[in-house]
Amino acid sequence: xxxxxxxxxxxxxxxxxxxxxxxxxVVAHGVQFADGVTVVHWGGDHPSTVVWASLADAEAVxxxxxxxxxxxxxxxxxxx
Numbered sequence: 001x002x003x004x005x006x007x008x009x010x011x012x013x014x015x016x017x018x019x020x021x022x023x024x025x026v027v028a029h030g031v032q033f034a035d036g037v038t039v040v041h042w043g044g045d046h047p048s049t050v051v052w053a054s055l056a057d058a059e060a061v062x063x064x065x066x067x068x069x070x071x072x073x074x075x076x077x078x079x080x
Contacts, residue, residue, distance in 0.1 A: 005034040009073040012040060016067045027068070031056070 012028035023044070030040040038052045040062070052058040055070070062068055 006031065006074075007031045007033050011071045011073060012062065012068060013071050014068040028062075030070075 010030050012030060014024050014027045017024050017027075017074045027053065028040050028042045029046070030038060030054050032038045036054045038055045038058050039049060040052065040058055041047070041049045048077065050058070059068075059070070
């Protein structure tokens, strides 16, 4: 589990492939840093890595109205 300020990992899971490019299921992995900066790495036939100012920005482009969602790998650190 990440400590205070550690990056937090996630999977990007797609229920429906609206564009017909990335498929369904786990389509990308990512990490969110303590300052909100988010990095998403896409696998598949055309891999790429994108840096976003925030997770909200990445979701605005790739969320497709809830058809793609975040599944956290690391739990959020709770305060002592």
